[in-house]
Amino acid sequence: MPPNNITPILQAWHKWKGLRLPWRKQFLVGSDLKGNTFWEFRDVRGSDTSRWRRIVKSPPKTHYGEVTVSPAWHQWLRHTRHDPPSIEEQQADVLRQERLKILAAQADARWAAKPSLMDAPKKTDQAETSQAAEGREQQQQQQQQQQQQQQQQQQQQQQQQQQQQQQQQKQQQQQQQSPAPEPDPWKQAQSSGDWQPKAWTPTPAATKKP
Template sequence: MSTAKPISPIRKAWYQWKALRFPWRKRFLIGLDLHGNTYWEFRLVRGDPSLPDSRFRRIVKYPRSIHYSEVKVPPQWHQWLRYQREQAPTLDEQASEVVRQERMKLLAAEADARWEAKPRLSDVPGREKGQPVPALNTGQTQPQERAARESPTRNEQNEVTQQKDDPWKQARSTGPGETWQPEAWSPASTRKR
């Protein structure tokens, strides 16, 4: 990727002139990035570099046509601005970083596609993957087969024993029932001590 606009020879000559470190100059151009931002170093106080106030300040200037919210500072230049990096990044280094990011996006998309192709345990079998759908509530969907397997006398015996042994039916018969309504609470009065 190159800069947003190709650098004209006049602007290139101007950048080279501003990058020269003359002793009377307060501000020096360090470099530019692929977005058109320029990076500068300057001293607040000119003169003796051994003074504590003579540390170089680092700033970024962006093109006037760009809105504040659209300013993008690459990570390498951000490191340089924060003094985490001594040397400023070159244009070749920035271009190789853009290529690396595009390659990572491509590899991530391929990994996502491989991951999506794998079957999941949470997927309902059948529709997408071509697997057979198991029948739910098999006791209700196949009553004829069950009736053919069991003899009628045995069914009657099972129903009688199920009614005797079924705790749910016993609870339903002894419970309040569907017509039950709660009563208002009326506490009994107690004696004061």
């Protein structure tokens, strides 16, 4: 039972059970914030009769699996602590744990906000994949441009060849259609009128041998 729900009658009962009267076998030492009560009694059957045994009793309606004991009361039960913890000390411990949880959550949030070394390779991998994809796209675009240029050049060459063939065909047709030139009757006379005899050069006489 939490201390906030402790009635005056229950407080009086705790004080009464905490009195160390000689005819009592068990004495109430204290309680925690969850309603558990802690008792101690003298161990008569053991070898050390001066040693007090310490136990915890949970509320009647609490299941055994739900019973939890704070570290301070654990120390008292194991005889590592002489004085039992007070209610004020237990409340301060609860506040300290809540503050620790808040500080831990804030630290986790700050740590999560910082860039992690484990995330760096993933980011670099993504950057590399994106760069590789961009490089592939650029290569594809360049190949397409080259193919288009080659196709345009081939088309231009074909057009030039067709134009040349058409011009040659037109020339051949014009040559075939044009009449043969008539012979010039004055050409022979002109050629004979231009003829002149060559100059005479005497041959040297043969020398006689003595």
